[in-house]
Amino acid sequence: MAILEALDRTTPVSGSSTVVSPENFIKCLKKFYSHWKEDVYDLWGSSRAIAVATPPHSDDIRYRKSLALSMWFFGRDFADTIMVFLSSQIHFLSGQDGCDLLQHLKMPVSRAVGLDIVLHNIEKADNVSLSIDQVLNSVCAQYESNSVVMGHIAREKPEGKVLEEWYQKLHGSRLKLYDVSGGISELLSVKDASEIMYVKKAAYLTASVMRKYVVPKLENIVMDEKKVPHSKLMDLTEKTILSPTNINVKLKAGNVDICYPPIFQSGGKYDLRPGALINDDDLHYDSGSLIVCAMGAKYSGYCSNVARTFLIDCSMEKCNAYKVLRKAHDAATAALTPGSKASGTGIGIEFRETWLSLNEKNDLTLKEGMVFNVSLGFQNVPAKNSDEKIKEISLWLADTVLICKERPEVLTAFISKGEDDAFYSFDEEKIGSPSSKPAPKTERMVLLKVKPVLKADMMLSLKDNLRSSSWTPKEDLRRQLQSEILCKKTNETAMRIDGTNHNLLEGHGQFRAMGDIVAYKNASDFPRVDRLAIQVDKQNEAILLPIYGFMVPFHVCTVKKAEIRGDKKRSVYVSITFNVPNTVSSLQDSGLQANISFVFLKAVTFFSRDRRHAEEVVKSMKILQKGVLERAKRASLVSQEKLQLHDGLTRDRIQLLDLWIRPALSGLGRKVLGTLVAHVNGFQYTVSKSEKVDITFGNIKHAFFQPAEQDMITLLHFHLYSEIMVGNKKTRDVQFYIEVMDAVDSIGLKRRSAWDPDEIEEEQRERAWRREINRQFELFVRRVGSIWSKPRFNQLALQFETPLQKLGFNEVHGRTTCFIAPSPSCLVQLIDALFLVTSLREVDIVCLERVALGQKSFDMVFVFHDYPRDVVRIEVIPMTDLDKIKDWLNDCSLKYYESKLNLNWRKVLKTMMNDQESETNNRWEFLNPDASDSDSESSETEDDQYEPSDMETGSESDDAGSNNESVVNSGDDGGGSDEDDGGESWDEMERKARDADAEMGSESDSEDERQRRREEAKAKSRRPSEQSSKGSPQKRQRLN
Known part of the structure; x- marks a missing residue:
């Protein structure tokens, strides 16, 4: 917030x-x-x-x-x-x-x-x-x-x-x-705009203290087994509220006060009232205990309140009680809409506005602008616990809620009350052993689920334990979490599909529609031609081809390729290929696909004795194509708001000097540096007076800052909603960077020694330069963040994200091995030129392909909510990273499936959109290896297996939409050997065929049909050796 x-x-x-x-x-x-x-x-x-x-x-x-x-x-x-x-x-x-x-x-x-x-x-x-x-x-x-x-x-x-x-x-x-x-x-x-502003500031401070100070403080106390009394926690928290700058909250300390002394209760002694007396007992955090925390901060006299309960290694009964309380609290919050009855107690200048209290005599209706303290709890519930000290337990949840026109706004939502953030557990070295005892106090406590934006360093050990079963293996825990995610996804998918247009080609980026292109509107516009020869009409952007004694016009946009063939000096062949349906280029043309039933001319070849004329015609066609394509790209750009330049002094500007930009500006060398300046409503990168790149804040979808830690560059990367022109390139990703060290260093002319003073001094200079560059970028990011925090840009919700290197992994992206790391909201690769920015909130499911025993690597495919959109495929991920990736997907609440095969996702998605019955069912259950309907699902999966072809080369691209280029060559396995993919013997393939027939119920097939499949399998087993003998590149086998 x-x-x-x-x-x-x-x-x-x-x-x-x-x-x-x-x-x-x-x-x-x-x-x-x-x-x-x-x-x-x-x-x-x-x-x-x-x-x-x-x-x-x-x-x-x-x-x-x-x-x-x-x-x-x-x-x-x-x-x-x-x-x-x-x-x-x-x-x-x-x-x-x-x-x-x-x-x-x-x-x-x-x-x-x-x-x-x-x-x-x-x-x-x-x-x-x-x-x-x-x-x-x-x-x-x-x-x-x-x-x-x-x-x-x-x-x-x-x-x-x-x-x-x-x-x-x-x-x-x-x-x-x-x-x-x-x-x-x-x-x-009823509060006005200024009063609501004060309440929001107070609520933000309260939630920030709870999240940034109280929760880490409690975790450190438990992990280090410290003895800290409740009264001391109260004093420390009160000092933190009164000094907001200590937790990086920019509020005036003179306007801040507490609503009541902060409350910390544990050990079975609870009093769920604001202002309850705090005892001097030490914080109790043994297994099965609960910690209740509540606090309220004032800003300019306006109050706020928040209360949370943390459960440490508690039984299922206590966890279920918390879930019931949370559901009741959410229901009470959702009921706060204009026109309904009062729910909770009003809060404002008074902490408790009794006029708005919930009771049987109060019949007041709610109005927009009212603020409520929604506080619910279970007090002194008898506990079934092995700890004799804890005879009763209490649970407490409270939030400050603003009534808005459509739905209530929880002002203290900055501190989560979900089970993932409230349930804690002890790690056990011997999970599931018969001799396991209750977790001793010396074990370290870890959070069940920590969101990436909160605790990046703890994500490597997530999901080690679950509240409902402390001894369940990791894979079973993942399955339970996945089943919870599936329940949420099912309803979301059904609602989304109801409003989706079932057109596979919708959502593909398109910059032209050939069905609307006309070379000549009337016959009178047709130019006069002296002879039957290939002509180029530059004015009407058309080519005229002599066909059967007539000059037939074609718009230049219909031409895919034109080239000259033949080695003779005088006579040559002019070959012209056109765009036709069901090809990669046609997928960008809605006009071709809409008129797929028409008859199209695919290619034509002319024999010419005038080589010079043929070369001139082909050259003119290519120049005309380039100009039309460039104009079409610029015409497809979404108009941006005008950049408002900074009017202040130069020394007051927020800027970074001596930066390079990717993609590079046209006509400029790589070593031409520029300046990035943050203006009123956007950035401007300037190399010279004529070379500028403007990026408005409203067009920024994601912003990334990646310091130079293990890489050679420090960068700022902006992923945009709409494409812009950088030079003569249309792009949705713009990056500004500085090299902190040379990528290539010649060592042939140097004598290297570990104890060479010059060598040590050079390393020290490199480290100092790296620190200085990172410091300048961090300062720029903080100052830009202060601009984005203004009310004018609240709706944009912009913030710089930093990729989490500890959670990254190596893979093949765009035929290049690179390192991919997640950020709080994306999966990114920002170092190599072929950027990858995949927004996780747009992902529907994730499929882990080629996950089988004996495999050294696997592939990961992201399927988006917008089914017509191309999937993102990441290949050759080491199998050692599989568990880490599964845990990360669970933390992001993404449903994933495992498959032993590579699927043809275009066919799968087309089937999903055309299948009306699957809208109310689990649409992706055919990917579940444990599904009961194995027969039908096996046949469906086999039909949709991955088939390398020309149609697939452009079907999978990253989220950035890098000019419709393929992320990977789906038909090439990166130069893998035949022994890894297709070099199986005849006996092995015959055994697999028998097993497949038995599983698919193919016993009723005829003997001729089985003989035909046996011959096909035998032919495939011979193919690798035949190809290797010819020296051609070896491809992945097609699976049948």
Whole structure:
């Protein structure tokens, strides 16, 4: 959540600590009098005057209606002050300091509202009684009635001499009194934009302290087996709240306070009330214990609250109780919509707005802008535990929730309350052994599930334990987690498919539609031709071909390739190939696929005796094609908002100097450096006055910062929503980088020694240079992050992500071996030129292919929610990384399947979209190796097996859409040997064929059919040796 910017409601001036903001006071006065006038009979009891008396200053934390109204009006507490509101006047009885602060409000209020402010200085004891009498006489004289109703707050007992005397004189007067607490509560219940801003800041601070300080502190205490009392945790947490900068929260410490002392409870002693007394007992974290934490922070007087419960190696009964509590809490939160009944208690300047409490007498309806503290808990539930100290347990969850127009917004969602973040477990070295005992206290505690954005260093050991079964093997744990993910995916897929257009070609990037291209609209536009020869009409972008005595026009966009064949000096062949359906290039043309039933001309060859004319024609065609293609690319670009340049001084700019860009600008060498500057709404990379690249913040989908740790470059990478032109290239990925060391170092002319002083000095210079470059990039990233945190860019939700190198793995991408690492929301490869940026939130399932016993590597395929979109295939991943990748996929809540074969995903996805019955079922169950319907699924999988062909070369591309190039050559196994893929003997293949026949129920096949398959298998077993003898590259065998 971005920290919102807002002006304080008090403004510092010379000679005084603070003065009241006239604008805020006038705004509140107008709302107060308007509310009073509209509901004078319902909520204000027909009162003609309203009196509010604030108690003297106190260091204790207290909540009163009078103090809340004072804070709402003035942005601060006006202690020991009496305010009397009349129809034409406002009387203030206050000390000298209060009168000085209110003096400058007289003129603005009189002009804006038409009310006169009358100040009564009660600094001296002689003036108190006289001032009170003057105010009461003014009320009676203004209305000239013996039955004037005076509204006041009846439940607040007077404190101090001034309020006691006021109380006596008020009750001794002839005024009728009416309690207006309900009217004040209703007035303060709906927050305006500035008040919501204060609540959001308070909620962000509360959640940040819980997430960034309390949770790590508890984990360290348990891991290091420290003895820390609850009271000390309370003191440390309170200091952290009062010093927000200690946890990198940029809020003014002077505007921050606590709502109540932070609560820490464990060991069976629980009191689920804000303000509960904290004992000095040590934190109890043995097996089966629960830790309850609650805290609330104020910002500019507005409160927030959050409470969480952490379960340590608890039984299934306790875990189920927590799940029930969480579901009830989520249901109560979801019910907070405009027009429904109150649920929870209101929160704002008062921590507990009793007017909005949930009870049988409260029939108020909710309104947009109200804020609630949704707090639910189970207290003193009898526990079945081996620990005699813990006889009762308690669970507590609380969040601060804002009522919005469509659905409620949980302001404290920054700290999760999910089971993955609340359940902790002890690691056991001997899991599942008969002699296993309850986990001793010396074992280390690990989180069941940690999201990558929170704890990257702990992700390597995730999912080692599960709450429901502490002794289950790892693979069984993964299956249980996968089944939970599958339940969520099933409903999401069905809802998504209902609104999907079942057109396989939708979603492919397209920059032209040949069905709409016309070379000549009318016959009169056809040019006059002197002779039957190939002609190029540059004006109409067409070529004219002589066919059977007629000149037939073709638009240049229909031409796929034109070339000259023949070695003779005079006579040559001109070969022209056209785009036709069911080819790779045609997949980018919706017009071809829409008219697939038409008759297309695929290729034509002409014999020419004039070689010079043939070469000139082919050259003109290629130049024309290039120009049309370039214009079509630029026309397909989405228009971006105009970049607003920074108007400040050069020294105030946020910039990085001497950067290279990828892809490189056209016409410039690699060593031409440029400057990247962050402007008001985007970045601009400048090499010269004529060479610039603009990237707006609104077009950035993902932003990455990768420091030079194990690589030779430090980089910033931007993955965009819409493509932009970089030079003459259309791209969705733009990268800026600096080399921290030379990629190539000549060692032939140097004498190397481990103890050479020059060598040691050179290494030290390289390390210092690396640190300096990383520091400059980190500073740039932080300063840009401060821009993105402004309210203007809140909806973009931009932040720089850093790939997690510890979770990375080697693989083959784009026929090149490279290193891929996950970031909090993507899987990326940013070092090699063929970038890979796969957004995980767009992934539907992941298929792990070629996962079989004896394999040294496997492939991973990402299938997206948009089924017409090409899958992303990552090949030749070492089998040693399989478990790590499975755990990572579970952490990202991605459903994965395993397959022993490579599938033809284009056919699979087309079948999935055309299969109407699978929409309500588990669509991907045919990939499950444990599925019960083995016969039908086996046949379906066999039909959709991976078949290398020309159609597949462009079917699999990365998320960046790198100009429709294939990520890998699907038909090539990277130069693998025949022994690895297809060199099986006849006996082995015959045995596999018999096993396959038995599994698929093929006993009813005829003998001729079995003989035919046997012959085909025998022929395939001979192919590798025949190919190797010819010296041709060996390919992966086609599986039947």
